[in-house]
Amino acid sequence: MVVVFARLSWLVLWTITVTFVSSFNQYSPFQQCPVSAECNKNITQASSPEGTICSPRYSHPYPADITCTYDFYANPGERVQIKFTHFNLYKSKIYSEVNGDCKLEDSVSIFIYEDYDEATAMFCGDTLPLQFMSANNWMRVRFVSNPSPGKGQASGFEFQYKFRKDFGITTGLQSFGDRNRPLCHFTYNSKMQKVGNFTSPNYPGVYPSVTNCQYVFRGERGERVTITMDNFDVGLRSETNVCGGQNDHVTFTCYSHEGPDKGFQPICGVMQSLLTKRVSDGEYFRVLMTSNDNYEHTGFLGRYEFGKGYNVFAPTTPSPETLSGRESSSPRGPSLDVISATLLGLLVCFYMNTAMS
Numbered sequence: 001m002v003v004v005f006a007r008l009s010w011l012v013l014w015t016i017t018v019t020f021v022s023s024f025n026q027y028s029p030f031q032q033c034p035v036s037a038e039c040n041k042n043i044t045q046a047s048s049p050e051g052t053i054c055s056p057r058y059s060h061p062y063p064a065d066i067t068c069t070y071d072f073y074a075n076p077g078e079r080v081q082i083k084f085t086h087f088n089l090y091k092s093k094i095y096s097e098v099n100g101d102c103k104l105e106d107s108v109s110i111f112i113y114e115d116y117d118e119a120t121a122m123f124c125g126d127t128l129p130l131q132f133m134s135a136n137n138w139m140r141v142r143f144v145s146n147p148s149p150g151k152g153q154a155s156g157f158e159f160q161y162k163f164r165k166d167f168g169i170t171t172g173l174q175s176f177g178d179r180n181r182p183l184c185h186f187t188y189n190s191k192m193q194k195v196g197n198f199t200s201p202n203y204p205g206v207y208p209s210v211t212n213c214q215y216v217f218r219g220e221r222g223e224r225v226t227i228t229m230d231n232f233d234v235g236l237r238s239e240t241n242v243c244g245g246q247n248d249h250v251t252f253t254c255y256s257h258e259g260p261d262k263g264f265q266p267i268c269g270v271m272q273s274l275l276t277k278r279v280s281d282g283e284y285f286r287v288l289m290t291s292n293d294n295y296e297h298t299g300f301l302g303r304y305e306f307g308k309g310y311n312v313f314a315p316t317t318p319s320p321e322t323l324s325g326r327e328s329s330s331p332r333g334p335s336l337d338v339i340s341a342t343l344l345g346l347l348v349c350f351y352m353n354t355a356m357s
């Protein structure tokens with residue numbers, strides 16, 4: 001497995017998504033760190049399900065030449081989530097925000113595999129990192145302060161941690177597997193709520209790698225499900241502009257059984273809300289998000305709506321395959337919304353390809 005270490009992308013993401021950082025509300029209010037905070041710590045879910053960790057001597061400047069390691073052990077199937085509430089590390093004279101290389105700086109690194117000693121993410125400087133989630137039930141956070149003299153006024157860091165069953169997805173009804181193991185599987189019933197939202201795991205932080213999530217929508221007879229996604233940023237588009245395969249992507253299906261619904265093309269990359277809009281054929285709809293090995297993208301904030309009458313504008317003749325969000329195997333054909341959204345998609349892709357070449 002290749003863990004892509006993308007400092008530059010992180011930097012770019014920070015600037016784009018820093019506006020969402022203030023919307024984390026599931027955490028308890030600011031908790032002061034104990035003055036005698038230990039530098040090395042094993043934190044297990046059973047003994048300490050949530051808490052706050054700070055740099056040594058916080059919020060006074062931390063000492064030079066020190067390494068602190070915090071290991072988090074969650075129950076099987078659960079995840080570790082951390083959210084920085086303060087981040088201010090000493091920057092050396094050679095540090096540049098532009099290349100953002102943390103290797104020679106005081107830094108906080110995150111490791112997500114116990115048997116793989118390479119950081120998945122590394123933070124330095126004084127930009128507040130995005131909320132982060134483990135890919136499994138273990139995570140290590142390591143703080144390194146170099147022996148450089150004159151640490152000055154760098155006040156260190158403070159972060160809150162939480163062990164999470166729900167993958168940071170706070171709406172819908174979660175499903176559980178064998179031995180009550182939490183699954184990234186959430187159901188939304190029209191009977192309970194006609195309009196609502198759902199998010200990628202750990203939203204609005206970067207979504208974790210190797211995590212597949214399913215969102216199932218169950219309407220009442222005669223209803224259709226309309227899905228739109230805001231702030232959509234899932235994986236990269238390949239050179240051929242094809243989403244799917246090994247790259248992170250989102251798919252839609254009107255079937256409850258396994259296997260792809262060939263009607264809907266997978267989507268990926270950064271997309272405008274309108275272009276993500278999809279309408280189900282019937283009362284059942286399912287959205288799948290697949291992530292592989294990057295920690296670079298922030299996922300999406302999805303909106304769903306159960307309703308009748310989306311079929312009014314459906315064309316009577318099958319539309320050309322290239323123009324439909326859903327290929328024309330369905331006798332009902334795609335709704336006008338889907339066609340126009342896809343048309344717009346083609347225009348935007350065309351424009352982007354032209355602009356980039």
Ligand SMILES: *[C@@H]1O[C@H](CO)[C@@H](O)[C@H](O)[C@H]1NC(C)=O
Nearest residue numbers: 038039040041042043069071
């Ligand atoms: C944490 O646990 C590991 C393995 O069980 C152990 O080697 C290490 O000393 C522990 N660290 C602390 C600070 O207790």
Ligand SMILES: *[C@@H]1O[C@H](CO)[C@@H](O)[C@H](O)[C@H]1NC(C)=O
Nearest residue numbers: 170171193195196197198301
């Ligand atoms: C999502 O839905 C929940 C529950 O309905 C609501 O509390 C929350 O404010 C919504 N979030 C957004 C970003 O719309």
